[in-house]
Amino acid sequence: MEWTDIRVTVAQKDAELAEAAATMIAEGGIYIEDYGDIEEQVAEIAHVDLIEPELLEKPRDVVIIHIYLEPGAQPAETLAAIEARMEAAGIAYTVETEGVEQEDWQNGWRKYYHPLEIGRRLAVVPSWQEYDTDRVKLLLDPGLAFGTGGHETTGLCMEALDELVQGGERMLDIGTGSGILAIAALKLGAASAEGVDIDPVAVRTAVENAALNGVESQFRGLVGDLSDQASGTYQIVAANIVANAIISLSPAVPGLLADGGHFIASGIIDTRADEVEAALKAAGLAVKERKEKRGWVCFICTAA
Structure with missing residues:
Protein backbone atom coordinates (compact mmCIF):
# COMPACT_ATOMS: atom_id res chain seq x y z
CA MET A 1 0.00 0.00 0.00
CA GLU A 2 1.30 3.47 -0.88
CA TRP A 3 0.93 6.12 1.79
CA THR A 4 1.56 9.87 1.41
CA ASP A 5 4.56 11.34 3.22
CA ILE A 6 4.06 15.08 3.89
CA ARG A 7 7.36 16.64 4.94
CA VAL A 8 7.13 19.94 6.83
CA THR A 9 10.45 21.71 7.40
CA VAL A 10 10.74 24.40 10.09
CA ALA A 11 13.54 26.20 11.93
CA GLN A 12 14.87 24.64 15.14
CA LYS A 13 13.44 27.51 17.19
CA ASP A 14 9.93 26.68 15.99
CA ALA A 15 10.22 22.91 16.39
CA GLU A 16 8.17 22.46 19.57
CA LEU A 17 5.17 24.46 18.32
CA ALA A 18 5.32 22.85 14.88
CA GLU A 19 5.53 19.32 16.31
CA ALA A 20 2.54 20.00 18.56
CA ALA A 21 0.53 21.30 15.60
CA ALA A 22 1.50 18.33 13.42
CA THR A 23 0.57 15.86 16.15
CA MET A 24 -2.95 17.29 16.24
CA ILE A 25 -3.23 16.98 12.46
CA ALA A 26 -1.67 13.55 11.94
CA GLU A 27 -3.85 10.46 11.71
CA GLY A 28 -1.62 7.83 10.14
CA GLY A 29 1.57 8.49 12.07
CA ILE A 30 4.26 11.12 12.61
CA TYR A 31 8.06 10.97 12.56
CA ILE A 32 10.52 13.76 13.45
CA GLU A 33 13.97 14.29 11.93
CA ASP A 34 15.98 16.48 14.30
CA TYR A 35 19.78 16.47 14.08
CA GLY A 36 20.42 19.62 16.10
CA ASP A 37 22.30 17.77 18.86
CA ILE A 38 23.75 14.86 16.89
CA GLU A 39 27.29 15.54 18.16
CA GLU A 40 26.14 15.33 21.77
CA GLN A 41 24.20 12.15 21.03
CA VAL A 42 27.27 10.60 19.41
CA ALA A 43 29.30 11.41 22.51
CA GLU A 44 26.74 9.63 24.70
CA ILE A 45 26.68 6.42 22.66
CA ALA A 46 29.17 3.75 23.66
CA HIS A 47 29.74 2.31 20.17
CA VAL A 48 30.35 5.36 18.02
CA ASP A 49 30.95 3.22 14.95
CA LEU A 50 27.23 2.40 14.95
CA ILE A 51 26.42 5.96 13.86
CA GLU A 52 25.75 6.33 10.15
CA PRO A 53 28.25 8.85 8.67
CA GLU A 54 25.44 10.44 6.68
CA LEU A 55 23.84 11.60 9.93
CA LEU A 56 26.76 13.91 10.62
CA GLU A 57 26.04 15.66 7.32
CA LYS A 58 22.41 16.42 8.18
CA PRO A 59 21.36 20.08 8.69
CA ARG A 60 21.40 21.24 12.32
CA ASP A 61 19.27 24.36 12.02
CA VAL A 62 16.01 22.79 10.86
CA VAL A 63 13.60 20.04 11.89
CA ILE A 64 11.71 17.91 9.38
CA ILE A 65 8.30 16.66 10.45
CA HIS A 66 6.88 13.73 8.48
CA ILE A 67 3.11 13.29 8.53
CA TYR A 68 1.90 10.04 6.98
CA LEU A 69 -1.50 9.69 5.32
CA GLU A 70 -3.02 6.28 4.65
CA PRO A 71 -4.03 5.21 1.13
CA GLY A 72 -7.21 6.94 0.05
CA ALA A 73 -6.73 9.96 2.32
CA GLN A 74 -6.96 13.41 0.78
CA PRO A 75 -3.59 15.22 1.09
CA ALA A 76 -5.21 18.53 0.15
CA GLU A 77 -7.20 18.58 3.40
CA THR A 78 -4.12 17.89 5.52
CA LEU A 79 -2.07 20.47 3.62
CA ALA A 80 -4.77 23.06 4.24
CA ALA A 81 -4.77 22.20 7.96
CA ILE A 82 -0.98 22.50 8.09
CA GLU A 83 -1.14 25.90 6.40
CA ALA A 84 -3.81 27.14 8.81
CA ARG A 85 -2.02 25.98 11.95
CA MET A 86 1.44 27.17 10.90
CA GLU A 87 0.15 30.59 9.88
CA ALA A 88 -1.83 30.91 13.11
CA ALA A 89 1.34 30.15 15.07
CA GLY A 90 3.46 32.47 12.94
CA ILE A 91 5.78 29.65 11.88
CA ALA A 92 7.69 29.87 8.61
CA THR A 97 4.83 15.44 -0.47
CA GLU A 98 5.89 11.98 -1.65
CA GLY A 99 4.33 8.54 -2.00
CA VAL A 100 5.94 5.81 0.11
CA GLU A 101 5.26 2.16 0.78
CA GLN A 102 3.99 1.36 4.29
CA GLU A 103 7.04 -0.76 5.05
CA ASP A 104 9.33 2.16 4.21
CA TRP A 105 7.93 4.64 6.74
CA GLN A 106 7.18 2.10 9.46
CA ASN A 107 10.75 0.81 9.55
CA GLY A 108 12.89 3.51 7.95
CA TRP A 109 13.53 5.24 11.30
CA ARG A 110 15.26 2.15 12.67
CA LYS A 111 18.63 2.95 11.09
CA TYR A 112 18.79 6.11 13.23
CA TYR A 113 18.09 4.35 16.53
CA HIS A 114 21.09 3.01 18.46
CA PRO A 115 21.93 1.79 22.00
CA LEU A 116 22.02 4.46 24.70
CA GLU A 117 23.52 4.25 28.18
CA ILE A 118 21.56 6.38 30.66
CA GLY A 119 22.33 7.14 34.28
CA ARG A 120 24.42 4.73 36.34
CA ARG A 121 22.54 1.52 35.61
CA LEU A 122 20.48 1.61 32.41
CA ALA A 123 21.11 0.82 28.76
CA VAL A 124 18.30 1.22 26.19
CA VAL A 125 18.84 -1.20 23.32
CA PRO A 126 16.86 -1.58 20.07
CA SER A 127 15.18 -4.97 20.04
CA TRP A 128 16.80 -5.85 16.69
CA GLN A 129 20.41 -5.13 17.79
CA ASP A 141 10.76 -1.45 19.87
CA PRO A 142 8.98 1.93 19.99
CA GLY A 143 6.89 1.35 16.85
CA LEU A 144 4.63 4.39 16.43
CA ALA A 145 4.74 5.36 20.10
CA PHE A 146 6.80 8.15 21.67
CA GLY A 147 9.77 7.24 23.84
CA THR A 148 13.11 5.80 22.73
CA GLY A 149 15.32 7.28 25.43
CA GLY A 150 17.13 9.49 22.94
CA HIS A 151 15.12 12.64 23.61
CA GLU A 152 16.27 14.80 26.51
CA THR A 153 12.91 14.62 28.30
CA THR A 154 12.88 10.81 28.36
CA GLY A 155 16.56 10.65 29.29
CA LEU A 156 16.04 13.00 32.24
CA CYS A 157 13.16 10.85 33.50
CA MET A 158 15.23 7.70 33.23
CA GLU A 159 18.09 9.32 35.12
CA ALA A 160 15.60 10.20 37.86
CA LEU A 161 14.29 6.62 37.95
CA ASP A 162 17.87 5.36 38.15
CA GLU A 163 18.29 7.45 41.29
CA LEU A 164 14.91 6.76 42.91
CA VAL A 165 14.11 3.08 42.32
CA GLN A 166 15.51 1.04 45.18
CA GLY A 167 13.29 -2.04 44.79
CA GLY A 168 9.69 -3.02 45.51
CA GLU A 169 8.00 0.23 44.44
CA ARG A 170 4.60 0.63 42.81
CA MET A 171 4.93 2.99 39.83
CA LEU A 172 2.54 4.97 37.60
CA ASP A 173 3.63 6.22 34.17
CA ILE A 174 1.25 8.91 32.86
CA GLY A 175 1.42 9.27 29.07
CA THR A 176 3.34 6.01 28.81
CA GLY A 177 4.04 6.07 25.05
CA SER A 178 6.35 3.15 24.32
CA GLY A 179 6.25 2.17 28.00
CA ILE A 180 9.93 2.99 28.39
CA LEU A 181 9.68 4.61 31.83
CA ALA A 182 7.44 1.97 33.38
CA ILE A 183 9.60 -0.82 31.98
CA ALA A 184 12.79 0.90 33.12
CA ALA A 185 11.39 1.13 36.65
CA LEU A 186 10.50 -2.58 36.60
CA LYS A 187 13.91 -3.58 35.27
CA LEU A 188 15.53 -1.51 38.03
CA GLY A 189 13.53 -3.41 40.66
CA ALA A 190 10.07 -1.85 41.02
CA ALA A 191 7.44 -4.42 41.98
CA SER A 192 4.69 -3.25 39.61
CA ALA A 193 3.92 -0.49 37.13
CA GLU A 194 0.88 0.90 35.38
CA GLY A 195 1.19 2.80 32.10
CA VAL A 196 -1.66 5.13 31.12
CA ASP A 197 -2.03 6.76 27.70
CA ILE A 198 -4.89 8.25 25.71
CA ASP A 199 -3.55 6.53 22.57
CA PRO A 200 -4.50 2.83 22.32
CA VAL A 201 -1.66 2.24 19.84
CA ALA A 202 0.82 3.49 22.43
CA VAL A 203 -0.65 1.25 25.12
CA ARG A 204 -0.48 -1.77 22.84
CA THR A 205 3.17 -0.94 22.06
CA ALA A 206 3.94 -0.55 25.76
CA VAL A 207 2.41 -3.95 26.56
CA GLU A 208 4.44 -5.53 23.75
CA ASN A 209 7.64 -3.91 25.03
CA ALA A 210 6.91 -5.15 28.56
CA ALA A 211 6.67 -8.68 27.17
CA LEU A 212 9.88 -8.17 25.20
CA ASN A 213 11.62 -7.37 28.49
CA GLY A 214 10.05 -10.21 30.45
CA VAL A 215 8.09 -7.93 32.82
CA GLU A 216 4.61 -8.36 31.33
CA SER A 217 3.26 -9.91 34.54
CA GLN A 218 4.24 -6.78 36.47
CA PHE A 219 2.99 -4.24 33.92
CA ARG A 220 -0.56 -3.08 33.27
CA GLY A 221 -1.32 -0.91 30.24
CA LEU A 222 -4.40 1.32 30.50
CA VAL A 223 -6.11 3.46 27.87
CA GLY A 224 -7.39 6.64 29.47
CA ASP A 225 -7.06 10.37 29.98
CA LEU A 226 -3.87 10.89 31.98
CA SER A 227 -4.50 9.87 35.60
CA ILE A 236 6.76 6.82 42.01
CA VAL A 237 4.57 8.72 39.53
CA ALA A 238 6.13 9.90 36.26
CA ALA A 239 4.65 12.19 33.61
CA ASN A 240 6.80 12.84 30.55
CA ILE A 241 4.24 14.88 28.64
CA VAL A 242 4.03 18.65 27.98
CA ALA A 243 3.90 21.73 30.19
CA ASN A 244 0.16 22.39 29.83
CA ALA A 245 -0.72 18.79 30.65
CA ILE A 246 1.51 18.78 33.72
CA ILE A 247 -0.05 22.02 34.95
CA SER A 248 -3.54 20.52 34.51
CA LEU A 249 -2.52 17.26 36.14
CA SER A 250 -0.72 18.75 39.15
CA PRO A 251 -3.70 19.08 41.54
CA ALA A 252 -4.37 15.32 41.27
CA VAL A 253 -0.79 14.25 41.95
CA PRO A 254 -0.58 14.57 45.76
CA GLY A 255 -3.50 12.15 46.07
CA LEU A 256 -1.62 9.61 43.95
CA LEU A 257 1.57 9.65 46.03
CA ALA A 258 2.20 7.19 48.83
CA ASP A 259 4.01 8.47 51.93
CA GLY A 260 7.49 9.48 50.86
CA GLY A 261 6.58 9.06 47.18
CA HIS A 262 8.06 11.02 44.30
CA PHE A 263 6.58 12.71 41.24
CA ILE A 264 8.79 13.03 38.15
CA ALA A 265 7.54 15.74 35.77
CA SER A 266 9.26 16.15 32.42
CA GLY A 267 8.62 17.22 28.83
CA ILE A 268 8.98 20.87 29.91
CA ILE A 269 10.76 23.35 27.67
CA ASP A 270 12.93 25.69 29.75
CA THR A 271 10.96 28.82 28.83
CA ARG A 272 7.94 27.39 30.67
CA ALA A 273 9.77 25.80 33.60
CA ASP A 274 9.01 28.58 36.10
CA GLU A 275 5.31 28.45 35.21
CA VAL A 276 5.21 24.68 35.72
CA GLU A 277 7.16 24.90 38.98
CA ALA A 278 4.68 27.45 40.32
CA ALA A 279 1.78 25.15 39.41
CA LEU A 280 3.45 22.20 41.12
CA LYS A 281 3.95 24.19 44.31
CA ALA A 282 0.39 25.54 44.19
CA ALA A 283 -0.85 21.95 43.99
CA GLY A 284 0.91 21.07 47.24
CA LEU A 285 4.10 19.56 45.84
CA ALA A 286 7.63 20.35 46.95
CA VAL A 287 10.24 20.54 44.19
CA LYS A 288 13.27 18.62 45.48
CA GLU A 289 15.40 18.67 42.34
CA ARG A 290 15.46 20.37 38.95
CA LYS A 291 17.30 18.57 36.17
CA GLU A 292 18.13 20.31 32.88
CA LYS A 293 19.52 19.18 29.57
CA ARG A 294 19.77 21.17 26.34
CA GLY A 295 16.75 23.37 26.91
CA TRP A 296 14.51 20.79 28.61
CA VAL A 297 13.62 20.57 32.30
CA CYS A 298 12.58 17.76 34.63
CA PHE A 299 11.30 18.29 38.18
CA ILE A 300 11.47 15.69 40.95
CA CYS A 301 8.83 16.43 43.59
CA THR A 302 7.40 15.08 46.83
CA ALA A 303 4.21 15.93 48.67
CA ALA A 304 4.79 19.14 50.63
Whole structure:
Protein backbone atom coordinates (compact mmCIF):
# COMPACT_ATOMS: atom_id res chain seq x y z
CA MET A 1 0.00 0.00 0.00
CA GLU A 2 1.30 3.47 -0.88
CA TRP A 3 0.93 6.12 1.79
CA THR A 4 1.56 9.87 1.41
CA ASP A 5 4.56 11.34 3.22
CA ILE A 6 4.06 15.08 3.89
CA ARG A 7 7.36 16.64 4.94
CA VAL A 8 7.13 19.94 6.83
CA THR A 9 10.45 21.71 7.40
CA VAL A 10 10.74 24.40 10.09
CA ALA A 11 13.54 26.20 11.93
CA GLN A 12 14.87 24.64 15.14
CA LYS A 13 13.44 27.51 17.19
CA ASP A 14 9.93 26.68 15.99
CA ALA A 15 10.22 22.91 16.39
CA GLU A 16 8.17 22.46 19.57
CA LEU A 17 5.17 24.46 18.32
CA ALA A 18 5.32 22.85 14.88
CA GLU A 19 5.53 19.32 16.31
CA ALA A 20 2.54 20.00 18.56
CA ALA A 21 0.53 21.30 15.60
CA ALA A 22 1.50 18.33 13.42
CA THR A 23 0.57 15.86 16.15
CA MET A 24 -2.95 17.29 16.24
CA ILE A 25 -3.23 16.98 12.46
CA ALA A 26 -1.67 13.55 11.94
CA GLU A 27 -3.85 10.46 11.71
CA GLY A 28 -1.62 7.83 10.14
CA GLY A 29 1.57 8.49 12.07
CA ILE A 30 4.26 11.12 12.61
CA TYR A 31 8.06 10.97 12.56
CA ILE A 32 10.52 13.76 13.45
CA GLU A 33 13.97 14.29 11.93
CA ASP A 34 15.98 16.48 14.30
CA TYR A 35 19.78 16.47 14.08
CA GLY A 36 20.42 19.62 16.10
CA ASP A 37 22.30 17.77 18.86
CA ILE A 38 23.75 14.86 16.89
CA GLU A 39 27.29 15.54 18.16
CA GLU A 40 26.14 15.33 21.77
CA GLN A 41 24.20 12.15 21.03
CA VAL A 42 27.27 10.60 19.41
CA ALA A 43 29.30 11.41 22.51
CA GLU A 44 26.74 9.63 24.70
CA ILE A 45 26.68 6.42 22.66
CA ALA A 46 29.17 3.75 23.66
CA HIS A 47 29.74 2.31 20.17
CA VAL A 48 30.35 5.36 18.02
CA ASP A 49 30.95 3.22 14.95
CA LEU A 50 27.23 2.40 14.95
CA ILE A 51 26.42 5.96 13.86
CA GLU A 52 25.75 6.33 10.15
CA PRO A 53 28.25 8.85 8.67
CA GLU A 54 25.44 10.44 6.68
CA LEU A 55 23.84 11.60 9.93
CA LEU A 56 26.76 13.91 10.62
CA GLU A 57 26.04 15.66 7.32
CA LYS A 58 22.41 16.42 8.18
CA PRO A 59 21.36 20.08 8.69
CA ARG A 60 21.40 21.24 12.32
CA ASP A 61 19.27 24.36 12.02
CA VAL A 62 16.01 22.79 10.86
CA VAL A 63 13.60 20.04 11.89
CA ILE A 64 11.71 17.91 9.38
CA ILE A 65 8.30 16.66 10.45
CA HIS A 66 6.88 13.73 8.48
CA ILE A 67 3.11 13.29 8.53
CA TYR A 68 1.90 10.04 6.98
CA LEU A 69 -1.50 9.69 5.32
CA GLU A 70 -3.02 6.28 4.65
CA PRO A 71 -4.03 5.21 1.13
CA GLY A 72 -7.21 6.94 0.05
CA ALA A 73 -6.73 9.96 2.32
CA GLN A 74 -6.96 13.41 0.78
CA PRO A 75 -3.59 15.22 1.09
CA ALA A 76 -5.21 18.53 0.15
CA GLU A 77 -7.20 18.58 3.40
CA THR A 78 -4.12 17.89 5.52
CA LEU A 79 -2.07 20.47 3.62
CA ALA A 80 -4.77 23.06 4.24
CA ALA A 81 -4.77 22.20 7.96
CA ILE A 82 -0.98 22.50 8.09
CA GLU A 83 -1.14 25.90 6.40
CA ALA A 84 -3.81 27.14 8.81
CA ARG A 85 -2.02 25.98 11.95
CA MET A 86 1.44 27.17 10.90
CA GLU A 87 0.15 30.59 9.88
CA ALA A 88 -1.83 30.91 13.11
CA ALA A 89 1.34 30.15 15.07
CA GLY A 90 3.46 32.47 12.94
CA ILE A 91 5.78 29.65 11.88
CA ALA A 92 7.69 29.87 8.61
CA TYR A 93 7.77 26.49 6.87
CA THR A 94 8.19 24.60 3.62
CA VAL A 95 6.26 21.49 2.65
CA GLU A 96 6.81 18.60 0.24
CA THR A 97 4.83 15.44 -0.47
CA GLU A 98 5.89 11.98 -1.65
CA GLY A 99 4.33 8.54 -2.00
CA VAL A 100 5.94 5.81 0.11
CA GLU A 101 5.26 2.16 0.78
CA GLN A 102 3.99 1.36 4.29
CA GLU A 103 7.04 -0.76 5.05
CA ASP A 104 9.33 2.16 4.21
CA TRP A 105 7.93 4.64 6.74
CA GLN A 106 7.18 2.10 9.46
CA ASN A 107 10.75 0.81 9.55
CA GLY A 108 12.89 3.51 7.95
CA TRP A 109 13.53 5.24 11.30
CA ARG A 110 15.26 2.15 12.67
CA LYS A 111 18.63 2.95 11.09
CA TYR A 112 18.79 6.11 13.23
CA TYR A 113 18.09 4.35 16.53
CA HIS A 114 21.09 3.01 18.46
CA PRO A 115 21.93 1.79 22.00
CA LEU A 116 22.02 4.46 24.70
CA GLU A 117 23.52 4.25 28.18
CA ILE A 118 21.56 6.38 30.66
CA GLY A 119 22.33 7.14 34.28
CA ARG A 120 24.42 4.73 36.34
CA ARG A 121 22.54 1.52 35.61
CA LEU A 122 20.48 1.61 32.41
CA ALA A 123 21.11 0.82 28.76
CA VAL A 124 18.30 1.22 26.19
CA VAL A 125 18.84 -1.20 23.32
CA PRO A 126 16.86 -1.58 20.07
CA SER A 127 15.18 -4.97 20.04
CA TRP A 128 16.80 -5.85 16.69
CA GLN A 129 20.41 -5.13 17.79
CA GLU A 130 22.97 -7.05 19.84
CA TYR A 131 24.63 -5.08 22.63
CA ASP A 132 26.93 -6.49 25.31
CA THR A 133 26.82 -4.55 28.57
CA ASP A 134 26.89 -5.04 32.32
CA ARG A 135 24.12 -2.50 32.72
CA VAL A 136 20.41 -3.22 33.19
CA LYS A 137 19.37 -3.71 29.56
CA LEU A 138 16.01 -2.41 28.41
CA LEU A 139 15.01 -3.80 25.02
CA LEU A 140 12.76 -1.49 23.06
CA ASP A 141 10.76 -1.45 19.87
CA PRO A 142 8.98 1.93 19.99
CA GLY A 143 6.89 1.35 16.85
CA LEU A 144 4.63 4.39 16.43
CA ALA A 145 4.74 5.36 20.10
CA PHE A 146 6.80 8.15 21.67
CA GLY A 147 9.77 7.24 23.84
CA THR A 148 13.11 5.80 22.73
CA GLY A 149 15.32 7.28 25.43
CA GLY A 150 17.13 9.49 22.94
CA HIS A 151 15.12 12.64 23.61
CA GLU A 152 16.27 14.80 26.51
CA THR A 153 12.91 14.62 28.30
CA THR A 154 12.88 10.81 28.36
CA GLY A 155 16.56 10.65 29.29
CA LEU A 156 16.04 13.00 32.24
CA CYS A 157 13.16 10.85 33.50
CA MET A 158 15.23 7.70 33.23
CA GLU A 159 18.09 9.32 35.12
CA ALA A 160 15.60 10.20 37.86
CA LEU A 161 14.29 6.62 37.95
CA ASP A 162 17.87 5.36 38.15
CA GLU A 163 18.29 7.45 41.29
CA LEU A 164 14.91 6.76 42.91
CA VAL A 165 14.11 3.08 42.32
CA GLN A 166 15.51 1.04 45.18
CA GLY A 167 13.29 -2.04 44.79
CA GLY A 168 9.69 -3.02 45.51
CA GLU A 169 8.00 0.23 44.44
CA ARG A 170 4.60 0.63 42.81
CA MET A 171 4.93 2.99 39.83
CA LEU A 172 2.54 4.97 37.60
CA ASP A 173 3.63 6.22 34.17
CA ILE A 174 1.25 8.91 32.86
CA GLY A 175 1.42 9.27 29.07
CA THR A 176 3.34 6.01 28.81
CA GLY A 177 4.04 6.07 25.05
CA SER A 178 6.35 3.15 24.32
CA GLY A 179 6.25 2.17 28.00
CA ILE A 180 9.93 2.99 28.39
CA LEU A 181 9.68 4.61 31.83
CA ALA A 182 7.44 1.97 33.38
CA ILE A 183 9.60 -0.82 31.98
CA ALA A 184 12.79 0.90 33.12
CA ALA A 185 11.39 1.13 36.65
CA LEU A 186 10.50 -2.58 36.60
CA LYS A 187 13.91 -3.58 35.27
CA LEU A 188 15.53 -1.51 38.03
CA GLY A 189 13.53 -3.41 40.66
CA ALA A 190 10.07 -1.85 41.02
CA ALA A 191 7.44 -4.42 41.98
CA SER A 192 4.69 -3.25 39.61
CA ALA A 193 3.92 -0.49 37.13
CA GLU A 194 0.88 0.90 35.38
CA GLY A 195 1.19 2.80 32.10
CA VAL A 196 -1.66 5.13 31.12
CA ASP A 197 -2.03 6.76 27.70
CA ILE A 198 -4.89 8.25 25.71
CA ASP A 199 -3.55 6.53 22.57
CA PRO A 200 -4.50 2.83 22.32
CA VAL A 201 -1.66 2.24 19.84
CA ALA A 202 0.82 3.49 22.43
CA VAL A 203 -0.65 1.25 25.12
CA ARG A 204 -0.48 -1.77 22.84
CA THR A 205 3.17 -0.94 22.06
CA ALA A 206 3.94 -0.55 25.76
CA VAL A 207 2.41 -3.95 26.56
CA GLU A 208 4.44 -5.53 23.75
CA ASN A 209 7.64 -3.91 25.03
CA ALA A 210 6.91 -5.15 28.56
CA ALA A 211 6.67 -8.68 27.17
CA LEU A 212 9.88 -8.17 25.20
CA ASN A 213 11.62 -7.37 28.49
CA GLY A 214 10.05 -10.21 30.45
CA VAL A 215 8.09 -7.93 32.82
CA GLU A 216 4.61 -8.36 31.33
CA SER A 217 3.26 -9.91 34.54
CA GLN A 218 4.24 -6.78 36.47
CA PHE A 219 2.99 -4.24 33.92
CA ARG A 220 -0.56 -3.08 33.27
CA GLY A 221 -1.32 -0.91 30.24
CA LEU A 222 -4.40 1.32 30.50
CA VAL A 223 -6.11 3.46 27.87
CA GLY A 224 -7.39 6.64 29.47
CA ASP A 225 -7.06 10.37 29.98
CA LEU A 226 -3.87 10.89 31.98
CA SER A 227 -4.50 9.87 35.60
CA ASP A 228 -8.17 8.88 35.41
CA GLN A 229 -7.25 5.19 35.29
CA ALA A 230 -5.00 5.33 38.34
CA SER A 231 -5.89 3.30 41.42
CA GLY A 232 -4.60 3.78 44.95
CA THR A 233 -1.22 5.34 45.63
CA TYR A 234 2.26 4.92 44.18
CA GLN A 235 5.80 5.36 45.42
CA ILE A 236 6.76 6.82 42.01
CA VAL A 237 4.57 8.72 39.53
CA ALA A 238 6.13 9.90 36.26
CA ALA A 239 4.65 12.19 33.61
CA ASN A 240 6.80 12.84 30.55
CA ILE A 241 4.24 14.88 28.64
CA VAL A 242 4.03 18.65 27.98
CA ALA A 243 3.90 21.73 30.19
CA ASN A 244 0.16 22.39 29.83
CA ALA A 245 -0.72 18.79 30.65
CA ILE A 246 1.51 18.78 33.72
CA ILE A 247 -0.05 22.02 34.95
CA SER A 248 -3.54 20.52 34.51
CA LEU A 249 -2.52 17.26 36.14
CA SER A 250 -0.72 18.75 39.15
CA PRO A 251 -3.70 19.08 41.54
CA ALA A 252 -4.37 15.32 41.27
CA VAL A 253 -0.79 14.25 41.95
CA PRO A 254 -0.58 14.57 45.76
CA GLY A 255 -3.50 12.15 46.07
CA LEU A 256 -1.62 9.61 43.95
CA LEU A 257 1.57 9.65 46.03
CA ALA A 258 2.20 7.19 48.83
CA ASP A 259 4.01 8.47 51.93
CA GLY A 260 7.49 9.48 50.86
CA GLY A 261 6.58 9.06 47.18
CA HIS A 262 8.06 11.02 44.30
CA PHE A 263 6.58 12.71 41.24
CA ILE A 264 8.79 13.03 38.15
CA ALA A 265 7.54 15.74 35.77
CA SER A 266 9.26 16.15 32.42
CA GLY A 267 8.62 17.22 28.83
CA ILE A 268 8.98 20.87 29.91
CA ILE A 269 10.76 23.35 27.67
CA ASP A 270 12.93 25.69 29.75
CA THR A 271 10.96 28.82 28.83
CA ARG A 272 7.94 27.39 30.67
CA ALA A 273 9.77 25.80 33.60
CA ASP A 274 9.01 28.58 36.10
CA GLU A 275 5.31 28.45 35.21
CA VAL A 276 5.21 24.68 35.72
CA GLU A 277 7.16 24.90 38.98
CA ALA A 278 4.68 27.45 40.32
CA ALA A 279 1.78 25.15 39.41
CA LEU A 280 3.45 22.20 41.12
CA LYS A 281 3.95 24.19 44.31
CA ALA A 282 0.39 25.54 44.19
CA ALA A 283 -0.85 21.95 43.99
CA GLY A 284 0.91 21.07 47.24
CA LEU A 285 4.10 19.56 45.84
CA ALA A 286 7.63 20.35 46.95
CA VAL A 287 10.24 20.54 44.19
CA LYS A 288 13.27 18.62 45.48
CA GLU A 289 15.40 18.67 42.34
CA ARG A 290 15.46 20.37 38.95
CA LYS A 291 17.30 18.57 36.17
CA GLU A 292 18.13 20.31 32.88
CA LYS A 293 19.52 19.18 29.57
CA ARG A 294 19.77 21.17 26.34
CA GLY A 295 16.75 23.37 26.91
CA TRP A 296 14.51 20.79 28.61
CA VAL A 297 13.62 20.57 32.30
CA CYS A 298 12.58 17.76 34.63
CA PHE A 299 11.30 18.29 38.18
CA ILE A 300 11.47 15.69 40.95
CA CYS A 301 8.83 16.43 43.59
CA THR A 302 7.40 15.08 46.83
CA ALA A 303 4.21 15.93 48.67
CA ALA A 304 4.79 19.14 50.63
